Amino acid sequence: MIAAIVRRVSLSNYSFRGSVLYSRMSASEATAEREAKIKRNPHGDFNEVQMSRPEFESDVQFHYTQTIDTKWVPGSGANSNEWQKYKKIAVDPYAEGRDPMNNYKLLIAGIVPRPIGFVSTESKAGIRNLAPFSYTTFVHHDPPIFCIGFASSVAQAKDTLANILETGELTINIISEWFVEAANYTSTNAPPEVSEWDVSGLTPLASKKVKPPHVGESAFSVEAKLVTHHEWKSKVDGEPNGTLVIVEGINFHIREDATNESFTTLDPEILKPVSRLGGITYGRTTQAFEMLRPSWADEEKRAEVQQALKE
Template identity: 85%
Template sequence: MSASNNTADREAKLQRNPHGDFNAVEKSRPEFEEDVEFHYTRTKDIEWVPGSGATSDDWKKHKKIAVDPYAEGRDPLNNYKLLIAGIVPRPIGFVSTESKAGIRNLAPFSYTTFVHHDPPIFCIGFASSVAAAKDTLANIMETGELTINIISEWFVEAANYTATNAPPEISEWDVSGLTPLASEKVKPPHVGESAFSVEAKLVTHHEWISKVTGKANGTLVIVEGVNFHIREDATNESFTTLDPKILKPISRLGGITYGRTTQAFEMLRPSWADEEKREEVKKILEK
């Protein structure tokens, strides 16, 4: 069976659209709130002291249910649905690649994060083996080059459209209307609309073996960031931060749900040299 047929079968089983007539459901919802700007709030309890635990006891009203991912009769796709709903919010790696033949590809991947800073290391997960690789993974394995771009509110519709299962000869850049900007150290362009982009090169990869079928069904690629591109109004003079008011990042939640980043709070990391002197901490240690 071809990779495209495998993908089609998997998508049919997933039934991503939970609404039936999605367009009707979306039109029934309130309009996008343009006037909601990123802002800071306090934490829920600014008087919290060591040993206090959670700020609510509601969790005590509900027991936790153990779910064996390998339980007899449990479809691995059920684990997929559960994990994308539970491990949230997830950053979306908007990945640009180019084949040796010069065909450009652009697609979003929510199995993406950075895992080290020196050197800058990122990982991306693909739900396919190398043999069954679709365009993005195939291009990375073939050329070893890519860019990772952060998705923001002002182009989320175009970014989502690149997730369509277009054939390899179709460039998602063209059908989405997004702007390719030339990279400096890799061949694939980065996304002009993105406020933060990373040029990257392949370091290594690892295939995952299904415990149900015994066959390779997933691939992890580890890449090194070799160049950054930052929108000038989103950063500081030393290029050490990004302003969330400008970045307006979009995250992936469960199912087909996305999240906006509209508010935050700040918390200092406790210094044990200071904390061990507090009376609350001394009482805890004396027990």
């Protein structure tokens, strides 16, 4: 019995995942291990590949175009039949032998483009943290509700998550082209005592209703407070491995030349938002088209609609 007690004590700093024994690492150590497993860099020498590409096209200006098919009518379906040449493959996310990390790689490549929530927090000890999270979006407007997903448990919370759960306060900032390198640098797995504000060179501006500052370089920032959080457990080993936080926006900050007099819109030409694509790829927003939402009261009278309903 004594041997059993000793064994339990000696294993108290470890957990089993399948048949593998893992130590309960710090958040930064866990992130480093996870990044090593993901193997984000698809290139042998990234800098060599980077320098072989054309220079950044700074002269490309945001502009509007027509829609792809201006003559599209109800019932006519896709504007290209290219899709018919290919079969769709069903993939079970938990098929035998499939590593859940493959689902991560697939989903970040398929659910695109994703907005990047550039989140500023501050610990109770006063240490400021800044990091980007592409599992971010807003889900309601009255009240303004946002959600942020963290690929870490509460026990191994990343600094941003730990600060939000500890203080209940944060700011969410939109990343634009003119500071994308600095924003990306804050994604490093620095220890909690290191402030990403310092190593990125970005500018903290005082917020009005929360303690964490918002990013001066960002054209649109949201001050927010925690509403609730939910921890996810792996379907493979039952271990907590992710956390969702739901927050309420309580104050906005908008660059004056990017909005209108009623503060009801943002000019994409000024905002120049950067989005997250798959792997290590990011996207620019350089052109757009507009489409009206159809009103059924008007549409149901159209001959094309009546014909589509008969088929």
